[in-house]
Amino acid sequence: MRVVFASILSLAIPFAAFAAGSNDTSPPKPVVKCEDGQVYDKKSKTCIDAKDSRLTPDDLYQTVRELAYAGEYSDAQIVLAAMPEQDDRRLTYMGFTSRKMGDQAGGMAFYARALAVNPANVLARSYRGQALVEQGDIPEALAELRAIRAHGGAGTWAETSLRTAIATGQTFSY
Structure with a gap:
């Protein structure tokens, strides 16, 4: 118990607010509202x-990221339906939005399913860890946090958000 408590305390460090699926310190730009089933094409x-x-798929993924950040989970799932079904990023965000x-x-x-496709998907591990x-x-x-680090995810949003969730009990909605 002391080891777990000490581990949790050691995890409680300040962090930057990253956007889901990114190591960017700034949130995605606001979503341009389109009709259901449509996305804004920057070109x-x-x-x-x-x-x-x-x-x-990268265009769609960016749109899903923006929608998820805005809390538009149903709209994000509509966009996810247009992505390749076994894409691990699609599966990760289907998990997150669900x-x-x-x-x-x-x-x-x-x-x-995302981790079966790509065991090194640190974002899926982070979101799974936050659900735990x-x-x-x-x-x-904590096992997911260790796996994130083992797969080279130290210092990423995936690690930071899960480490913070473990330390504080508060998970992220993006």
């Missing part, structure tokens, strides 16, 4: 269908 400066072939919309079990299932913190399972959350 054409118009709203286009999320399934438009001109959009790359969990934030109240489906803990569904979120955990998506995290497991919400469930009171600190030992398993």
